[in-house]
Amino acid sequence: MAKSRKGPVNRREFLKNAAAGAAALAASPKLADGQPTPSTPRGPVPPMSPEAEFSTPPAPEVLTADRTGSDFMVDVIKSLGIEYVCANPGSAFRGLHESVINYGGNKDPEFITCCHEESSVAMAHGYAKIEGKPLAVFAHGTVGIQHAAMAIYNAYCDRVPVYLIAGNILDATKRINAAEWVHSVQDAAAMVRDYLKWDDLPLSLPHFAESAVRAYKIAMTPPMMPVFLVADAELQENPIPDGLALPIPKLALAAPPQGDSGAVAEAARLLAAAQNPVIIADRAARTPVGLTRLIDLAETLQAPVIDQMWRMNFPSRHPLNQTQRSRELVCNADVILGLECSDFWNALHSFRDQINRTSLPLTKPGVKLIGITATDLFSKSNYQDSQRFQQVDLDIAADAEATLPSLTEAIKRELTSDRKRALQDRGTQFAVAREESLQRARDAAAYAWDATPISTARLCAELWANIKDQDWSLVSFTTFVNRWPQRLWSFDKHYQYIGGHGGAGIGYGAPAAVGAALANRKYGRLSVNIQCDGDLMYAPGILWTAAHHRIPLLSVMHNNRAYHQEVMQVQIMANRHSRGVDRAKIGTAIEDPTIDFTKLAQSLGVHAEGPITDPKDLGPAIRRGLEVVKRGDPALIDAHTQPR
Amino acid sequence: MLSLPSQLILGFLSAVVISAAVSVARAPSRNSQNGKHIFETQGCQQCHGNQGQGLANTQTQESAPRIGPTRLSQAAFVGFVRHPMGKMPAYRNQDVSDAELADLYAFLQSLAPPTKADPSSANATKGQHLFMSYGCYECHGNEGQGSTQTAGSRIGPIEIPFAPFVAYIRQPTAQMPPYTAKAVSDADLADIYAFLLSRPHSAPAKSIQLLNQ
Numbered sequence: 001m002a003k004s005r006k007g008p009v010n011r012r013e014f015l016k017n018a019a020a021g022a023a024a025l026a027a028s029p030k031l032a033d034g035q036p037t038p039s040t041p042r043g044p045v046p047p048m049s050p051e052a053e054f055s056t057p058p059a060p061e062v063l064t065a066d067r068t069g070s071d072f073m074v075d076v077i078k079s080l081g082i083e084y085v086c087a088n089p090g091s092a093f094r095g096l097h098e099s100v101i102n103y104g105g106n107k108d109p110e111f112i113t114c115c116h117e118e119s120s121v122a123m124a125h126g127y128a129k130i131e132g133k134p135l136a137v138f139a140h141g142t143v144g145i146q147h148a149a150m151a152i153y154n155a156y157c158d159r160v161p162v163y164l165i166a167g168n169i170l171d172a173t174k175r176i177n178a179a180e181w182v183h184s185v186q187d188a189a190a191m192v193r194d195y196l197k198w199d200d201l202p203l204s205l206p207h208f209a210e211s212a213v214r215a216y217k218i219a220m221t222p223p224m225m226p227v228f229l230v231a232d233a234e235l236q237e238n239p240i241p242d243g244l245a246l247p248i249p250k251l252a253l254a255a256p257p258q259g260d261s262g263a264v265a266e267a268a269r270l271l272a273a274a275q276n277p278v279i280i281a282d283r284a285a286r287t288p289v290g291l292t293r294l295i296d297l298a299e300t301l302q303a304p305v306i307d308q309m310w311r312m313n314f315p316s317r318h319p320l321n322q323t324q325r326s327r328e329l330v331c332n333a334d335v336i337l338g339l340e341c342s343d344f345w346n347a348l349h350s351f352r353d354q355i356n357r358t359s360l361p362l363t364k365p366g367v368k369l370i371g372i373t374a375t376d377l378f379s380k381s382n383y384q385d386s387q388r389f390q391q392v393d394l395d396i397a398a399d400a401e402a403t404l405p406s407l408t409e410a411i412k413r414e415l416t417s418d419r420k421r422a423l424q425d426r427g428t429q430f431a432v433a434r435e436e437s438l439q440r441a442r443d444a445a446a447y448a449w450d451a452t453p454i455s456t457a458r459l460c461a462e463l464w465a466n467i468k469d470q471d472w473s474l475v476s477f478t479t480f481v482n483r484w485p486q487r488l489w490s491f492d493k494h495y496q497y498i499g500g501h502g503g504a505g506i507g508y509g510a511p512a513a514v515g516a517a518l519a520n521r522k523y524g525r526l527s528v529n530i531q532c533d534g535d536l537m538y539a540p541g542i543l544w545t546a547a548h549h550r551i552p553l554l555s556v557m558h559n560n561r562a563y564h565q566e567v568m569q570v571q572i573m574a575n576r577h578s579r580g581v582d583r584a585k586i587g588t589a590i591e592d593p594t595i596d597f598t599k600l601a602q603s604l605g606v607h608a609e610g611p612i613t614d615p616k617d618l619g620p621a622i623r624r625g626l627e628v629v630k631r632g633d634p635a636l637i638d639a640h641t642q643p644r
Numbered sequence: 645m646l647s648l649p650s651q652l653i654l655g656f657l658s659a660v661v662i663s664a665a666v667s668v669a670r671a672p673s674r675n676s677q678n679g680k681h682i683f684e685t686q687g688c689q690q691c692h693g694n695q696g697q698g699l700a701n702t703q704t705q706e707s708a709p710r711i712g713p714t715r716l717s718q719a720a721f722v723g724f725v726r727h728p729m730g731k732m733p734a735y736r737n738q739d740v741s742d743a744e745l746a747d748l749y750a751f752l753q754s755l756a757p758p759t760k761a762d763p764s765s766a767n768a769t770k771g772q773h774l775f776m777s778y779g780c781y782e783c784h785g786n787e788g789q790g791s792t793q794t795a796g797s798r799i800g801p802i803e804i805p806f807a808p809f810v811a812y813i814r815q816p817t818a819q820m821p822p823y824t825a826k827a828v829s830d831a832d833l834a835d836i837y838a839f840l841l842s843r844p845h846s847a848p849a850k851s852i853q854l855l856n857q
Binding site: 224327328331352353354360442446447450455461462464465479482488544564567568570572574575576578580581582584642 | 784
């Protein structure tokens with residue numbers, strides 16, 4: 001990477017150096033031969049010597065500028081339609097910060113104050129899941145980027161676009177103090193490059209404009225991922241030279257890649273002829289259109305859909321949603337279509353975590369496997385999010401959502417009238433099975449209905465009863481509550497579920513929920529969040545962000561008072577060694593003291609009540625919280641729950 | 645029918661789900677001797693071994709789990725035999741009746757090794773404490789309700805006899821970590837069993853308004 005900077009004419013720098021140079025000539029001792037003349041730092045000019053005071057006075061130092069590079073950067077950001085900037089303030093982007101709130105009018109983008117960069121990026125992650133486009137994140141040099149790193153990794157694994165701009169001071173002679181040195185870095189993106197799709201270090205404002213538009217386009221082209229720009233402090237803060245032409249390139253998003261027509265025709269032939277086809281959807285529906293396209297495909301084939309729920313892929317109560325029978329269906333399938341499967345292998349195998357770790361295929365011999373995923377179009381090697389390699393019979397490197405229309409049409413061409421009638425019979429059987437699955441889920445939820453701590457089934461049922469008649473959006477991951485929402489609720493809109501973290505980096509949940517709620521706000525949707533206690537404790541300051549920016553969001557705590565996944569892991573080891581599991585809570589329990597999330601949330605400006613320990617009290621508390629949310633503010637209900 | 649392929653029996657949880665969907669006739673009596681005869685004549689031993697101990701072929705990645713004893717309830721067992729997953733073939737009612745499957749089930753459960761405790765004289769209150777302190781609740785829930793996340797099956801109220809219960813805990817065939825006698829005694833397991841047996845059946849979901857929306 002080039003370390004020298006060849007920017008436009010720098011008027012401020014020229015004048016400042018002239019004044020300082022005059023003083024230095026009069027007062028500085030002679031430098032040793034060969035020693036370079038020191039550059040003037042970015043700080044205040046030293047006082048003049050008595051000799052200099054009697055010489056010809058220098059021209060007055062220019063201390064203000066009407067328009068600086070950061071103003072133009074804001075013009076560029078506005079041109080991309082970015083609505084918000086999430087950031088914890090940092091001097092490395094002070095120019096941009098000031099330009100956003102003053103020059104840009106703090107609107108499109110509006111500055112959202114975060115208490116941690118991980119929260120900033122996770123907010124962007126959740127926002128993009130709802131809005132389908134990125135918001136911007138500003139990050140302080142070095143420390144801010146490192147704070148952001150885990151959340152960037154989550155977004156990368158989850159194939160979500162995040163638009164990062166990091167401040168930095170590349171020119172060492174412009175760093176004024178120790179803090180600026182430790183907050184500067186030669187290659188700012190290096191620390192997160194393994195999980196970025198693209199990054200750049202623009203050396204001029206025209207360069208910034210081109211790279212900013214390019215970055216947005218790259219982030220939004222499947223597979224979507226975070227992108228990263230460095231906005232050097234000098235480029236932000238230097239005045240824009242008069243007459244400098246600063247065009248902003250027009251943004252034209254790339255059409256997502258569709259599958260090869262021959263391969264799609266072959267997939268259609270296999271699926272149309274299959275007796276027991278199965279569709280596994282993982283990150284298939286990027287947009288609301290993806291959901292309707294998947295419905296069209298499934299209904300054309302009358303094939304069951306197994307929703308792995310990393311996106312809102314398929315209506316939860318659709319007759320062909322057979323997610324609760326996934327293993328049985330995989331075992332009996334003759335053709336399986338994987339749509340944007342991040343872990344196709346895992347969907348097709350069982351795994352046993354004993355001393356001798358073993359796995360077995362679930363599928364029958366001769367099963368035909370078809371994969372459609374854009375992930376094949378962009379791969380990195382260091383981080384192992386690629387998952388276990390799954391051999392398939394037909395691999396289509398393309399965006400699944402974009403490929404579905406041609407695939408569905410090709411299948412329709414394959415189907416005769418007799419075949420269509422047979423498929424309808426198949427669909428009728430699935431409809432019966434779906435009703436049975438729903439009843440089984442309800443029967444299972446009834447067990448321990450009045451238990452204390454509150455069962456996760458009861459929590460989800462109470463929440464559903466209070467939101468089902470509203471325009472709601474569940475902005476949290478459901479794995480930790482046994483998928484009860486998908487088992488009991490009726491999801492049929494794309495914004496009603498945002499999937500999960502991607503990289504299993506805990507701490508994603510709360511800020512992603514707030515980010516998604518921020519996106520939902522302008523549509524008037526009710527955002528609800530089932531919030532794990534361990535997750536919230538990573539960066540609880542996000543509650544203050546929600547309160548400060550009046551982001552309406554109802555959070556119901558799944559407060560089970562331990563990192564239970566890890567309790568289990570320690571238990572596995574203790575059992576393996578026959579040492580007893582009674583000490584497995586050491587290092588895993590979140591008790592003694594029990595965290596009072598009500599007081600925590602209240603101290604951060606959020607309406608809160610709890611802890612709720614009697615399940616009969618939960619419904620009324622949820623209703624009181626919803627009243628607050630309907631007024632436009634966040635609310636939190638602390639419920640003490642069973643581990644799972 | 646007798647020439648079975650290598651078989652693969654899958655998770656208990658899914659089996660329970662299947663079992664709930666089918667109508668299972670309860671056998672009036674359990675004749676384990678007749679069950680042994682059915683076990684042999686239906687060819688179960690070809691994949692599961694002469695004593696139902698399970699067989700595995702790591703080369704072909706094919707295996708059949710231990711089913712002597714089985715951790716499935718009788719209803720789940722019958723449901724799985726009628727609607728198996730993986731490579732195990734389905735046995736229809738005309739192949740083997742529900743009454744014959746009840747005998748087969750009795751035979752399989754009789755293969756559990758004897759225990760050193762009697763749950764009929766166990767202490768359910770103590771068992772609840774042990775259920776928590778031994779961490780059973782982590783995967784199975786405080787009330788034994790099970791969890792899709794952990795794949796811990798529902799075990800409350802417990803539906804299998806005590807001996808197979810102990811046998812499975814000592815030598816689990818799936819994901820569950822083994823609890824050896826050094827870690828948990830048979831007497832403690834008897835108390836835990838008594839606790840699980842004492843768990844009340846849930847009210848019908850149809851009687852709970854929140855579960856019908």
